Amino acid sequence: MSTDEDPHTITVSVDGQVEEAVVAPRTLLVHWLRDALDKRGPKIGCDTGNCGACTVVWDGLLVKSCMVLAAQVDGGSVRTAASLCGSDGTLNRLQQCFSEHHALQCGYCTSGMLMTAEDLLDSGDELTEAAVRRGLKGNICRCTGYHNIVKAIRAADGQDVDQDAGEHEG
C-alpha cells in the first residue's frame, strides 16, 4: 500500500522563521531541512542515528534529525546551527571558542557538535572534562580526537583551559 499520496501539511518554526510545507509522511526531518529549506547545518553522516552530525534542537530538546519524521515536528519549532550566530554573521561565544581552540578540522561534525555543546552549556551541569566527553557521546568526530572540542566547550563555559598542562599545540 503506497500512501505517499497522503501528504501532510506542516507548519514549523525553523530558526525563527515560520515555514509551511507539504511533506510525504516518510520524509526524515534532516532531509526536509536540507532539501526543502536549504538548511546546511544538519549534515547527513551515518543515516543510522550514530554520528550526531544531523543534531538539531526540536522544541527545546536536542535530537538527531535523521531519527525524527518531518511530519512529527508539525506545530513545533526547530533550531539548527544557523541559529547560533548573529543575523550579521557574528559568531557567538561558543563558535568563537571553537575557532580559537581549533575545535574542528574537516568541519563535517561541527554544526552537530555546536548544538550538543550549546545544550551542555545550557544544562547547568558542572562541565568537567569527563562530563563534556560523556555529553558528546552522541556526536562523532573522526578528525580531532575530541581534545580541542572539549577544550573549546570548557572555554565557552568560562574555564581557564589554557592552563591545562600538555594541551598546547606542539
Next chain:
Amino acid sequence: MILPPLQYLRPRSVPEAVDLLSRVDGSTVLAGGQTLINMLKLDLVAPAALVDVHRLDELRGIELDAAGTLVIGAAATYREIAESPLVREHQPAVSTMAGGLVDRQVRNRGTIGGNCCLNDPANNFPPLLTALRARFRSTGGPIGIRSAEDFFTGTLATALAPDELLTAVEIPALPAGTVVEHAHLQLAADSWAIARAVVRLDVSDDTVSDARVVLGAVLGSPLRLSAIERALVGRPVDATLPQAADEAGALPIDTVDDLHCSAGYRREMAHVQLRRALRAAVERSTDVDR
C-alpha cells in the same frame, strides 16, 4: 527517501490510538522512534502506518500511587525518568539506568515503553524491570496487566497483540533492606552491552529472604536464573554469595556468535557480570546496614 512509503497518524487520545491500531491494517506504534526509524531505514520492519503516541499526555506521567508503586507512563523518555526526583528516590536503579542510556540526544526521545516493547536482548530495561517485578499495563486487549515474565515472550517479542497499547510500567515499592545492583560489559560507555546482569536481594536480619537474578544481552527474554535465586534464599548476605551462585549449576545461556564477540565469550562475560552484580549487592546491603 530512505524510508519505505508509510502513513503517519497522530491520535489525540489513548482510545483513539487503540482504535487506529485495530482499524488500520499493518499499523504499528511509534513512540520515541529511536530504534523503529532505523529499523524502517534498513527494511527490517514494514508497517503500513505509524501511530505516533509520543505526545499523548496520558502516557507521559511519572507518579507514585497510594501503595508506593511507581507508575511510569509508557511514553516517558529516558531523560524524564532520569531527571524525576520520584524515580531517584524510590527506584534509584531505574534512575541510574535511564541516565546512562545511549546518548544525550536519544535520551530526549527514547521511551521506557518502546525499550520494553522492542525487547531487544541488548536493551537495558527488560532485565532490570524483571528483577524489580514490574507489571506492564496495557489497553486494547483482554489482559490489562502482565508480569514481566508474561510480558516478555522472546527475542524481539512481547505478549502484546498488534492492536494493544502499553500504557504504563508499574514498579512495586521495594521492601526496606532490598538492594538492586546491575553490572554490564559494554562496547563503550553508555553503549551496547555484550553481557548484563541484574541482582535484587530482599534482605531481612542480614539474610536473603528473596532474590531475583536476571541476565540480559542473551537470546530470548530476560533470563531469570531460578536455580541461583533458590540457592541464595536463606543465606547470610556476605561474600560467599557468588560462590553459592556458582554451586547452583551452569548458566543456561542461549546465545550466538555476533559482530562483537563469540557466544563462548558472551557466556563467560555473563558469568563475570553476574558475580560482579552479586558482590555489589552484598556491599550495598552491608552499607545500608551501617
